Amino acid sequence: MATDGKIFSRWLQEAKVSEGKLTPEQIAILQGARCFLEECGRDYYSQRILIHFLLHCGTGLKVAEIARLAGFSRPTASGQQNVSSKEVIQAAHNRMSGRPHGKLLARHAGSIAQFLVTHPKAPRMDVLDFIERTWRMRVSTVALFHFMKKYGLDKAQRSLAAKSEDPPAIEVAGPASGELPAVASPPPQDFFLPTRNTRGRSSSFRRR
Numbered sequence: 001m002a003t004d005g006k007i008f009s010r011w012l013q014e015a016k017v018s019e020g021k022l023t024p025e026q027i028a029i030l031q032g033a034r035c036f037l038e039e040c041g042r043d044y045y046s047q048r049i050l051i052h053f054l055l056h057c058g059t060g061l062k063v064a065e066i067a068r069l070a071g072f073s074r075p076t077a078s079g080q081q082n083v084s085s086k087e088v089i090q091a092a093h094n095r096m097s098g099r100p101h102g103k104l105l106a107r108h109a110g111s112i113a114q115f116l117v118t119h120p121k122a123p124r125m126d127v128l129d130f131i132e133r134t135w136r137m138r139v140s141t142v143a144l145f146h147f148m149k150k151y152g153l154d155k156a157q158r159s160l161a162a163k164s165e166d167p168p169a170i171e172v173a174g175p176a177s178g179e180l181p182a183v184a185s186p187p188p189q190d191f192f193l194p195t196r197n198t199r200g201r202s203s204s205f206r207r208r
Contacts, residue, residue: 008034015068017061029059033069047071048080048092055081103137104147113153120160 011034012019040046051070067077115130124141132138148154
């Protein structure tokens with residue numbers, strides 16, 4: 001049985017939770033939590049769901065105790081105190097997908113790239129404002145930096161900004177002034193004489 005007394009007591013001991021100080025209500029909740037781990041396993045998703053439940057079900061236990069019971073560090077458990085269930089699931093999904101609890105996903109890269117094309121010199125704050133207006137979320141400048149670097153958007157923005165710069169005027173030295181006058185545009189086609197179509201005299205032609 002998942003709630004076998006010896007197994008349950010050993011679980012509490014490993015988490016440094018004193019069984020003798022627990023109330024009957026706390027024991028009942030923790031026995032249910034132990035059953036949950038036995039049935040669902042100790043995978044990352046199950047542990048994140050369990051710690052979220054224990055933090056918000058009124059156990060009266062300390063955050064460090066709940067972290068040890070769920071198999072997490074105290075900072076991880078503490079960071080989950082003021083988040084919703086949806087945010088916990090999203091964070092777990094991002095972690096398992098190899099993404100660091102970030103809000104920016106691959107599907108956002110196209111829209112951000114389009115914004116950079118139309119605003120090549122936009123500073124980071126303008127990009128952050130665009131993200132907030134478009135997806136109703138606020139991200140940090142550090143998260144934006146790593147996101148743009150990952151998808152090559154930082155190099156693309158620098159390239160677009162360089163192309164938008166006006167090229168400097170090219171001048172050549174004049175014979176009299178010593179200065180560089182502007183390069184003249186090519187003359188129109190009708191400036192040149194028409195091409196001669198008649199055959200010229202051959203070398204064998206002799207004047208009579």
